[in-house]
Amino acid sequence: MQSKSKLAGALLGAALWLAAAAPAAGAAGLTPRQILDHVDDLFRGKSSQGLMTMTVVTKHWQRTLTMQWWSKGKDRSLVRILAPKKEAGTATLRVGNNVWNYLPKVKRVIKLPSSMMSGSWMGSHFTNDDLVKESRMADDYTFKITFQGVRDGREIIEITCRPKPDAAVVWGQVRVVVQAGDYLPLFMRYFDEDLHPARTMYFTNVGDLGGRRLPRTMKMVPQDKPGEYTLVTYQKMRFDLELADSVFSLRSLRD
């Protein structure tokens, strides 16, 4: 299983949290650091809740899941599968560094061992790790703007991030491309240490959700598996709602 970037994970994880800060749209001349922080914060907040669909296409099968999620702060989240019927009721709870799965068919809760953290989540191209990891691009990388201007008919800003020498990241380089003006992310490409592209995360379908303007669809495309991808689309989102801690307990996992 491939390991996934912190940013991708943060974004997925962030999709489960509320964003408190509204994007500083229109603020011209943001520093690269500010741009990255802005991208990081796009999906974050004190708490969040929502509905999303995830489509996974692999060489051998294809699946679409509809899921409901809740999140609070940086380390609590709960995801429940609503459809398809075969898997409806399956849920994943994350509190701190621990992850549990509830399996409705056998009516049991299992705890994931740390050795499985790098394993794929629900068969997608994301990992369990991504639910757990929380970090900022700006902390682990040094960055500079490597391109500003028009490419493919769009005004974009390209920021190239290099991991700091001691940062525990597996990538050799990450390129973040955002729209000039509103700084909404267009795509992020991860390169291995030899600077070969390993995967790309595309952001599309910009729209309004939960009071914010953000890309509602994310597509993760692994470079070494042609034809495979995972597509996540957010249907509904609410940020900063009241969520009791008991929502994130093993008991509520079962229902």
Added chain:
Amino acid sequence: MNTLRVAWRNLWRNRRRTLVTLAAVSVCTLILTVIYCLMEGLMVGAVANTTNLSLGEVQVYAKGYRHDRSFYKALKDPGAILAAASAAGVGAAPRSYSFGLAALGAKSSGARLWGIDPAAERAAFDLYRHVAQGRFLGDRPEKAVVLGYKLAKSLEARVGSTLVVVVQAADGSLGNDLFKVVGILKSCGAAIDRNAALVHRADFAELLVSGGRIHEVALNSRGRMPLEKLRALAAAAAPGQEVTTWRVIMPAASDMLNVWDSMMWLFGLVFILAAALGLMNTMLMATFERIREFGIIRALGATTWRILADVTGEAMILSLLGTGLGALLGLAVSQYLVVHGLDMSSLAGSYSVGGLTFDPVWRATLSLRSFLEPVLLMFGVCLLASIYPAILAARLDPVRAINRV
């Protein structure tokens, strides 16, 4: 013919010398034969220990499966291979594999699931006899699982525990079900101990929505068929698939056996020398003692050739009788050791934590090579040892010979 009759009489004239010489020759031949059979038995036993448990002598996989163990690389026509094996009287077992998660209460651990055909496993392999607690899988699917002992330990599972098994099914969904632990294996080697979870193939197919996919067919003739022949048999029944032997899968074990083999060669050499020595000195002694006798005969008019002919005749009879007797005794003792063997378990005892997985009984193997080679060798040495000094003696001055004491 006349020579032989004379030789025969000569031999029995000095009964004690002949008997002692015969004893030396037969004991040396006996011991060398038994050693050869034991050595070969050691090698055969070592191979059997490696292959009989579950590895098999020959394995067939879909092309590329061994490289990435992709679940989707399944054998095209496993039935053909099984049929070919059955027709040749060779055991064969089909298996499917997948990685998954096994959980019991708060404990969970990665596991490697084996979807097996219990009846075929029992017929072809010995794994079913290595259950430390509980029992092996039954012939019918019953959502039962047998665990490797380290996996059981990390899950704190016992016979009767109910495990949750979670996998990524072939259609991408999260396959999961409850399995009851019916048995826990003894120590069977690192590969099995660490994470093996054996289930019935029907249960496996249901859990993984695998459509009955089979990843491996392992063939085992229990040493009856030469490895190359078995390999060819499998290759013919599975065109385009990957056919390997245990030596390729377990190069470590293969190397170990090669090391043993070459050490056996060295051992054998030492034994041959020791046996030849034992035989030679008796023959030499016997013949040299008779120099005086030869001298008298020469003095009485016998020619060198006469003496040589006599001695050769005697040597022939002695060698034949001696090695023949030794061979017969060797055959008897070896056969006993083939059937009963030597029980080595008292030696391997105290440090086998987790139980012994190999047969502690060391059996000899009787084969054409392990029998004929030592016998023929000893026969040759015997002849040489008796004729050479005779040649010396025959050419001696009779007077000198007579005066030897």
Added chain:
Amino acid sequence: MIARLAWRSVWRNRRRTLITVLSIGFGLSFAIFFIAMGHGMYTKMISDAVRMQAGHITIEPRGYLEAPAVESYLKSPAELRAAVQRLAAVQRTKLLVLGQGIARTGSGTVGVALMGVEPSAEAITSPLARRIIKGRYLSDRDGPWVVIGKTLAERLGLRVGMKLVITTNNAAGELVDELCRVRGIFATGSEEIDGYFMQAPIAFARRVFGLPAGAATQLGVILASPDDQEAVLAKLRRLTAGQDLEVEPWQKILPQLASYIKLDEGSNYVFQGILIFLILFTIFNTILMSVMERQREFAMLQAIGTRPGQVMGQVFLETCFLGLIGCGLGMLGGAAAAGALQHWGLDLSSFYGGDITISGFAVDPRLRALLTPGIVLGMGAAVFAATLLLSLIPLRHAGRVNIVDQLR
């Protein structure tokens, strides 16, 4: 008087003497060679395996063997280590931090065992250090640098100098990530080792697993000679009594290898036993034959008035001399042959080529004997004693000669 007669008699029939002496000599040589060879085989195999792990004896926290986990560790082993090092039979001690985790790169994820070692000490003893194929082994000055196996490097797409991230649960139960780089790549020939084990300087391993400075999960003891194991084991147990520690022999840590060696050793004993039987039989036969052939001579001696007792005495003394010479030659010959095998060794890999591993532990394909004075003197004395004893049986023949029959 009898002695002088015996001595002269020995040299009178040179051929017979030669044959007898050579029988004893060669037989003894074979026995010594064989036993030394067997001794060498096991010592080497055990030595390689234990040097790669924790040593002949391992001191670890109580319960560690049953449930190895980084949470249980030796907090301050320095004092204990000094005490152990003082024992004469101990060649070297080593501190180890052993734990498991996941190694990640952009190309993949693999479960690994991380072994924190003291590089300068390990470089001398570890078979891993001797099998570096790219880059170099660790040095004490290295920080977050690791050596990995060839198979692991392939799976993770790593070359010397490239980075990888180790993820694991540390001693406090927290999930941690640590960056490190590849210092060297080793190839032992065993996929199990080459695809699973990583070595790092112990300080880095402590950092990864969250252990305090100076701590270790195991204190390994390497002995100068494995024969001292029982004695040292007892001493160490007394030394650590009352502390929450366990002192285990390598057989408990590596039970599979131990079983294999026991079985192999057992077969070796059987072979040795049969060989010695063969040799003794040969000697017996030789003496018997010799006595039988000399019936006439004994008859003559008795005819001229020598008492049967004196005849037997003379023959016995002859046997003594023959035995001494034979055993002397045998000890020299056996020691020389075994010594040669010990010094030059026999390269078994020339039979089959390539590296050899057993039970996952790489083995030097050079077969060497291990000769000890005990083997030479022990076997020499044993064969001499056996020769004398065996000679007693045919001796009775020497006494009970029918003079008339013989002198006819």
